[in-house]
Amino acid sequence: MLGLNTKDTWLLVIVALMTLFAPFLLNPFPANSSLAQFNAGYPDLMQRFVIFGIFAIGFNILFGLTGYLSFGHAAFLGVGSYAAVWMFKLLGYNVVPAIILSVIVGAVFALLIGFISLRRSGIYFSILTLAFAQMSFALAYSVLTPITNGETGLQVYTSDPQYFQRSGAPDIPHFFGLEMRATETLRMGGWSFDINAGYYLCAAVLLVAFYMAIRLFRSPFGMMLRAVKSNQQRLNYTGLNARPYTLAAFVISGMYAGLAGGLMASMDPLAGAERMQWTASGEVVLMTILGGAGTLIGPVLGAGFIKYFENIFSKINDGVLHGWFGFLPDGIENVLVTVVHPFVGKGWHLTLGLLFMLVVIFLPGGLVEGGQRIGKYVFRRRGRKAGGAEAEAARKQPAE
Amino acid sequence: MGILEVKNVNKNFGGLKALSEVNLSVKENSVHAIIGPNGAGKSTLLNCLIGKLIPDTGSVMFDGQSVLGRKPHEINQMGISRVFQTPEIFGDLTVFENVMIPIFAKRDGSFRMHAFESVAHERDIVEEAEAVLADVNMLEKRDLHAASLSRGDKRRLEMAMCLSQKPKLLLLDEPTAGMARADTNNTIDLLNQIKAKRDITMCIIEHDMHVVFSLADRITVLAQGTPLVEDTPDKIKGHPKVQEAYLGEAA
Numbered sequence: 058m059l060g061l062n063t064k065d066t067w068l069l070v071i072v073a074l075m076t077l078f079a080p081f082l083l084n085p086f087p088a089n090s091s092l093a094q095f096n097a098g099y100p101d102l103m104q105r106f107v108i109f110g111i112f113a114i115g116f117n118i119l120f121g122l123t124g125y126l127s128f129g130h131a132a133f134l135g136v137g138s139y140a141a142v143w144m145f146k147l148l149g150y151n152v153v154p155a156i157i158l159s160v161i162v163g164a165v166f167a168l169l170i171g172f173i174s175l176r177r178s179g180i181y182f183s184i185l186t187l188a189f190a191q192m193s194f195a196l197a198y199s200v201l202t203p204i205t206n207g208e209t210g211l212q213v214y215t216s217d218p219q220y221f222q223r224s225g226a227p228d229i230p231h232f233f234g235l236e237m238r239a240t241e242t243l244r245m246g247g248w249s250f251d252i253n254a255g256y257y258l259c260a261a262v263l264l265v266a267f268y269m270a271i272r273l274f275r276s277p278f279g280m281m282l283r284a285v286k287s288n289q290q291r292l293n294y295t296g297l298n299a300r301p302y303t304l305a306a307f308v309i310s311g312m313y314a315g316l317a318g319g320l321m322a323s324m325d326p327l328a329g330a331e332r333m334q335w336t337a338s339g340e341v342v343l344m345t346i347l348g349g350a351g352t353l354i355g356p357v358l359g360a361g362f363i364k365y366f367e368n369i370f371s372k373i374n375d376g377v378l379h380g381w382f383g384f385l386p387d388g389i390e391n392v393l394v395t396v397v398h399p400f401v402g403k404g405w406h407l408t409l410g411l412l413f414m415l416v417v418i419f420l421p422g423g424l425v426e427g428g429q430r431i432g433k434y435v436f437r438r439r440g441r442k443a444g445g446a447e448a449e450a451a452r453k454q455p456a457e
Numbered sequence: 458m459g460i461l462e463v464k465n466v467n468k469n470f471g472g473l474k475a476l477s478e479v480n481l482s483v484k485e486n487s488v489h490a491i492i493g494p495n496g497a498g499k500s501t502l503l504n505c506l507i508g509k510l511i512p513d514t515g516s517v518m519f520d521g522q523s524v525l526g527r528k529p530h531e532i533n534q535m536g537i538s539r540v541f542q543t544p545e546i547f548g549d550l551t552v553f554e555n556v557m558i559p560i561f562a563k564r565d566g567s568f569r570m571h572a573f574e575s576v577a578h579e580r581d582i583v584e585e586a587e588a589v590l591a592d593v594n595m596l597e598k599r600d601l602h603a604a605s606l607s608r609g610d611k612r613r614l615e616m617a618m619c620l621s622q623k624p625k626l627l628l629l630d631e632p633t634a635g636m637a638r639a640d641t642n643n644t645i646d647l648l649n650q651i652k653a654k655r656d657i658t659m660c661i662i663e664h665d666m667h668v669v670f671s672l673a674d675r676i677t678v679l680a681q682g683t684p685l686v687e688d689t690p691d692k693i694k695g696h697p698k699v700q701e702a703y704l705g706e707a708a
Contacts, residue, residue, distance in 0.1 A: 062577065273572045277557075277569075277571045277576050280557070281561070284547050287550055295530075296566075297568070
């Protein structure tokens with residue numbers, strides 16, 4: 058279907074179903090239960106899952122396929138956001154032109170930075186991209202204040218022209234009148250589910266982005282990118298020029314990053330320089346490696362995993378811990394709270410860091426490899442049982 | 458007029474004369490070997506042929522065009538394929554993909570943005586790659602990772618990758634260096650089969666006399682950066698200058 062083989066079609070269908078039912082899947086606990094804080098099905102967070110998923114899919118096209126590790130991808134995310142907010146300021150609050158321009162601006166920036174950075178490979182390439190991203194950050198923060206509004210961040214003011222803003226149109230980002238903020242809350246028994254317009258727009262974009270990534274992975278172009286990673290010497294002596302291939306991959310991943318930035322601004326019409334900082338670039342590297350670099354679904358899983366930690370784990374404070382361990386005698390309760398305290402709340406980075414180390418050491422292929430191992434283990438056990446049954450049947454047959 | 462014409466090539470590294478006044482002519486559909494003791498300038502000459510080094514003076518013409526100053530991928534697109542001393546293959550890719558890539562490169566040139574087509578739908582290329590693999594008896598290994606192949610199979614695969622491009626000239630850089638006798642003989646057999654099956658021009662740089670005498674139509678002996686003699690294997694075998702270069706004055 059859609060030019061994909063059966064396996065890839067299934068993957069796309071599964072991702073489509075998961076994004077479609079995410080508001081339900083992510084809210085498994087009743088709203089008033091003590092576990093409700095583990096619910097991740099609120100609009101803000103779901104939007105972030107999907108937006109960072111897109112960012113990581115794009116990053117993976119560069120890093121997973123060609124092996125070029127960029128440490129400056131947040132720069133493209135940032136310029137995408139700025140471009141989108143400028144469209145809101147100049148044209149009006151419809152998100153479509155904003156998203157289109159953010160992709161174009163991401164591509165132009167990536168072309169510029171990639172053209173220079175790709176003259177080197179390995180660690181030198183990483184450092185060059187990092188340098189460019191930090192320069193962009195510094196520029197956005199101070200020198201380019203007229204364009205970026207410096208540390209305040211770029212936002213839409215009532216005095217902005219908004220030439221195409223019709224009088225009846227909503228005064229916040231909208232998709233042809235459908236407000237991004239519009240949320241329908243479904244209540245079923247103790248459960249409540251938020252159906253948010255912005256999330257579903259992002260999810261639709263994610264599906265398109267994911268579909269394009271699958272096509273790219275299965276294309277001759279994708280094969281050449283893997284060949285770049287595998288043996289550039291052989292590639293050159295086979296008559297292929299590695300430079301345009303890597304540059305094209307860089308620009309495509311820059312477009313994905315710009316798209317993610319544009320969507321981010323469409324959900325909340327603000328753009329700040331901190332989006333370009335190196336920690337943001339590092340985050341997408343973590344997402345990709347944690348999920349499984351070079352796999353299709355890995356980066357999306359990694360993005361979801363990290364964002365879940367960032368938003369859910371960080372909310373577990375001492376009060377919550379005392380609640381959990383309250384049934385224990387006071388002394389033990391206090392000891393346990395003290396032991397767990399550094400790993401939750403503000404210390405969620407510590408837990409994430411430990412998990413990241415475990416994954417890199419024991420599952421170099423990321424969460425996807427973990428899934429495959431579990432799958433294989435289950436399959437083998439089931440296979441053995443089935444094999445046993447068949448063998449029994451075979452033994453019986455001659456007797457009949 | 459040969460397909461590859463090297464004229465008056467000189468190359469100095471500081472004070473060292475690596476190549477001086479090298480002339481070489483490789484005829485079409487022949488196997489031309491370049492032999493010589495260590496330090497004779499074989500590798501320097503090869504690097505001049507593939508664009509890695511630019512000679513100080515002289516010209517290297519392939520098929521009527523100069524190769525000097527061109528990048529490796531441009532030289533390949535001119536019709537020269539190269540086999541390395543240690544097999545250079547795409548280790549992370551499957552054997553089948555390894556063979557498809559050079560066929561794509563031959564058809565589409567050094568870059569093409571075919572990011573939305575499916576490899577599986579490129580019927581022509583898939584069929585051609587299957588034929589190439591069948592030719593070297595590796596069809597049953599098509600889905601293996603190339604890195605997992607034995608050394609002999611890697612050499613076979615690299616050869617298949619080069620031949621799949623139907624090159625006008627196949628350059629081989631010490632294809633048996635560091636090999637055990639049995640592997641060396643296998644490689645010689647493989648090359649002889651290739652030679653028998655199709656019209657091909659090969660240029661072999663080799664240290665091992667045994668390999669050269671069982672393959673070459675013509676041999677150039679290089680010593681201290683200059684060609685000593687160029688002749689047929691039989692004549693070279695008994696040539697006093699060659700014995701001198703290889704075994705020293707006393708012989």
